[in-house]
Amino acid sequence: MENGTHYRTCHLCEAMCGVAIEVKDGHIASIKGDEDDPLSHGHICPKAVALQDLHEDPERLRKPMRKTANGWKEMDWDEAFDLVADRLHRVRKEQGRNSIGVYLGNPNVHNHGSLVATMPFLRAIGSQNRFSATSNDQLPHMLASLELFGHQILFPIPDIDRTDLFICIGANPMASNGSLMTVPDVRGRLKALKGRGGKMIVVDPRRTETAKLADEFHFIRPGTDALLLMAMVHTLFDEDLVNLGHAENWTKDVDLLRLASLSFTPEAVSAHTGLEPDSIRQLARQLATTQKAALYTRMGTSTQAFGGVATWLAYCLNILTGKLDATGGVMFTQPAIDLVALGGFSGQQGHFGKRYSRVKKLPEFAGEYPASTMADEMLTPGEGQIKAFVTVAGNPVLSNPNGGRLDQALEGLDFMVSVDYYLNETTRHADVILPPTAALERSHYDLIFSMFAVRNFAKYSDALFEAGEDSRHDWQILLELAHRLEKKRKGGRLPLRSELGWRAFKQIGPDPILDLLLRSGPYGADIGPARGLVQPAVDLALDILPNRHPLRGMAKLSPLNRHWQDLPKGLSLATLRDNPNGVDLGPLRPCMPERLFTRDGKVNLAPRRYLKDLDRLHELLASPATDELLMIGRRHVRSNNSWMHNSQRLVKGKDRCTLIIHPRDAARCGLQPGDSAEITSDSGNVSGNIVLPVEITEDIMPGVVSVPHGWGHHRPGTGQSVASAHAGASINDVLSDQQVDPLVGTSVLNGQKVKVKVWRAERQRKRA
Known part of the structure; x- marks a missing residue:
């Protein structure tokens, strides 16, 4: 990588702040906000500097790892792919297709390569037991x-x-x-x-x-x-x-x-x-x-x-x-790449309740079951029991309710593989870990979060550092596994046309697909004088073709649709490369009712x-108001879920994994400043407890306590020494996975009842 300033989007949260990364002699010299970024205008939060920590972390895995009786051992990629494909295929053949479960973590939505490869991978797995962070989130x-x-x-x-x-x-x-x-x-x-x-x-x-x-x-x-x-x-x-x-x-x-x-x-x-x-x-x-x-x-x-x-x-x-x-x-x-419209035109607007989970009978959503029932599906015998599991960029032991029970469930699997570059609280249960390249070693485009931005814009970044020769991007890992699983399902050989398609897909990667989507979208190619020849065909398609006809969908999204005539044009991957700070596409615009996808x-x-x-809700209204202690989560600007605590500059300083409690409740529980509190569940099947230092403040409502999300790095067998040294405790170790919103299936992460008391060591000290 040549010396100089390189512009990029920080992928560590949803804000998509622009960063200017100064590189000198192949190493990061500084990370600052990009003053010319059209969305962030030079702003960054403390997390941005952790891009360097994540990239340079010596504990980040770089080669496939296999668990053995003597500990973790490196293996080469072909051997790893063969082993994973063989074991997954064997479980599916012996136990049925739903005996494999898949969990997708939040980092996937920051990664356009992973998003492109996920669907063919899931099709190759073929299981209905799919889960993600969605049901613990949005x-x-x-x-x-x-x-x-x-x-x-x-x-x-x-x-x-x-x-x-x-x-x-x-x-x-x-x-x-x-x-x-x-x-x-x-x-x-x-x-x-x-x-x-x-x-x-x-x-x-x-x-x-x-x-x-x-x-x-x-x-x-x-x-x-x-x-x-x-x-x-x-x-x-x-x-x-x-x-x-x-x-x-x-x-x-x-x-x-x-x-x-x-x-x-x-x-x-x-x-x-x-x-x-x-x-x-x-x-x-x-x-x-x-x-x-x-x-x-x-x-x-x-x-x-x-x-x-x-x-x-x-x-x-x-x-x-x-x-x-x-x-x-x-x-x-x-x-610029309208996944809403692309999904709608192909009949993929989403669905809910087409089937229900085996154990708890919770509704699926867009093909996934709520993550709160993962442990049930692993621990409950019967047809469809999960016996093999795949995680991709996720740590559900810390992010899912009743993490202790999920620990138990993962330990009892026949086989587990994780696509992840950390040995964390979840991947420690895997038999094989396949580590992808780090974010600065791959190109970046925000497919998902550009749909949620407070202003329309587009930005693309090439890889900042060249990936090692013996490394694989996550999209390469997922496509290789999908290809091998498909071949095994077909008896070891695919038809020539299918085989060539797989090889082409793996060769071109996600960026040419990005380019095609940019050029064919509402801000896409301006064909100049040829417009007069093509425009009548586009108008005719919009006039005469049925609403759900794919050609009408393409014409509607095309830059030649007269509805988009006031939007800037000429967007492509080359355009974005020429504008490394990003391209401003203007403020949000009224678009209703044309944007609706309802039948009427x-x-x-x-x-x-x-x-x-x-x-x-009427039952809640008719019930007496309670004064029991209820627990809520919280987040800090220097943290995001569980995966950024191995950065020393993010975890240093004052302990942020504390119990926040109101003075009235602290007095009721016998807590004083400097004490540690023991928190236990009062809400279901959770038998464990957590211990945290106490913050007594009137900034929280009486009857409410707060514990931050994403901590709990005390579990043995992990490979993140900085995180372990700042372990904290996991709020999910005292949240029941039996409590869900029955309407949606979402985990109840806020409002579960808890009991709080002085930690017994503190109590003994006070008595002495």
């Missing part, structure tokens, strides 16, 4: 988008750069840099919001980093967000504040929502939520009467017992107040699935 948003808009990843994004009121419920973008809202430099954007006379309101069980910047803040009891949001809906109808704006012509079932909200008055929900009735009414009024306003919810509202209903109601509130598809409200992106072309405001689940 599944309620995907279901709401599917039910209301007809497509599972058509997410409404807050137009934060032009809004005058930003209401943030159960989200902490100052720590997350946005989530399902790609928004670098949140602090700067909120400062700009206030500079134009705008306002931010935060509702959360904890006074988060975001809440401390808010103009107005309200505590809320965990798990009661759906009651608050329904009371806001009630207020809109009760005070005649409903105004759908231009959405009125393409939205239906408003009256059904009005009837559903009748009994959820602000007075009725106040005791459960902890908000005063007047505060609830004022929230609804401000949303309704501020022309440019956006309501945003995230992890706190989605990963709870009523996450599905709460997310649906947040969508409804934006629609009822005319904020959907409106400047300064919540809008839809028009990315209308927003379905009151899907029957949600109305039916309101029986549970």
Whole structure:
């Protein structure tokens, strides 16, 4: 790699900040924010400097590893591929195709090569036992988008750069840099919001980093967000504040929502939520009467017992107040590579509940089962029991509820393989680990997060460092395994046409596919004088072909579609290479109702699935308000899930894996500053406990405690010494995997009951 400055996108969270990486003599000399990046404008968070740590980490695996009786041993790639393909094929042949399970972790969505290779790999595996981080994360948003808009990843994004009121419920973008809202430099954007006379309101069980910047803040009891949001809906109808704006012509079932909200008055929900009735009414009024306003919810509202209903109601509130598809409200992106449209044109808008898991009978979503039932499917005998398992860039032992039980389940498998470059709490159970290249050794384009960005833009980066001769990209690993599995399934030999197709796919890789998608998309090739010859054919295809005809879909997405005539043109991989800082494609634009994928072309405001689940919400409303301790998670800007704790510069300093508790509850539990607390589950089949140092503060609501997500690096047999030295404890070791939102199947990560007491060592010290 030549000396100089190289521009790239940081892939360590959803913000997609531009970075300028200075290289000298083949090594990284510095990492700074890219001032010319059209989205981040020079901003980076502390995580960006960890790009160097991850790339240079001596504990990052670089060759295939096999577990033996004498420890881990290196092996060559062909031997590893043969072993993995043989063992997986044998399990499938002897136990059936569903005897293999697959788990995909979050890093895959930051990696366009992995995304391109995942589908052929999953087809080659052939199992229905597929899982991912989705059901511990954004599944309620995907279901709401599917039910209301007809497509599972058509997410409404807050137009934060032009809004005058930003209401943030159960989200902490100052720590997350946005989530399902790609928004670098949140602090700067909120400062700009206030500079134009705008306002931010935060509702959360904890006074988060975001809440401390808010103009107005309200505590809320965990798990009661759906009651608050329904009371806001009630207020809109009760005070005649409903105004759908231009959405009125393409939205239906408003009256059904009005009837559903009748009994959820602000007075009725106040005791459960902890908000005063007047505060609830004022929230609804401000949303309704501020022309440019956006309501945003995230992890706190989605990963709870009523996450599905709460997310649906947040969508409804934006629609009822005319904020959907409106400047300064919540809008839809028009990315350079439009996976929403590509999926819709091919009939892949998403699906829900086509089948149910074997043990818990939880609904599938887009072909996956909820991750909370993985251990059940491994531990419960019978046809379809998982006997072999594949993980790709995931650490579910730390990110999935009841990690101890999943530890037990993984230990009992016949075979396990992990595509990962760390020996972590999950991959330590594998028989073989196949390590891919590091991020700076491969090209980068954000296929997924460009769909969630607060501004349309495109950016591509070539590999910064040349991959080693004896290394493999993750897409190469997945395609090689898929190819070998297909050959074994076909008796050891594929038809010539199929064999040539596999070889071509593995040879060209993902970047030529990127180039084709860029050129054929709405910002794509400008064919100049030839346009006059081709344009009539495109117009004819749009006029006469049926909606679901593939040629009509191609014509609709084509840069020759007159609908895109005002968009910039000429985008290709070569264009992006010539513009290494990225290309600004403009602000979000109104696009409804053309962007809808519902059968009748209308927003379905009151899907029957949600109305039916309101029986549970009525039961909550009728039950007495509880004063038991409820636990919530949290995130820090220097961390992202479990996979960044082997960077010394990210974990150094003050211990961030602590129990946060209110002074009143600390006194009730006998805790004092400097103590450590023992936390145990009061919510199901979890028998373990965790011990954490205590932070006593009024920044958390009474009756609530908080533990950060992603820690717990004390387990033996891992290969991350920095993480082990800053082990912390895993919140998921005291969260039950039996608690899920029955509507969606999402794990309940916020609002489970716990017991807290002084750790016995502290108690003995006090007695002495």
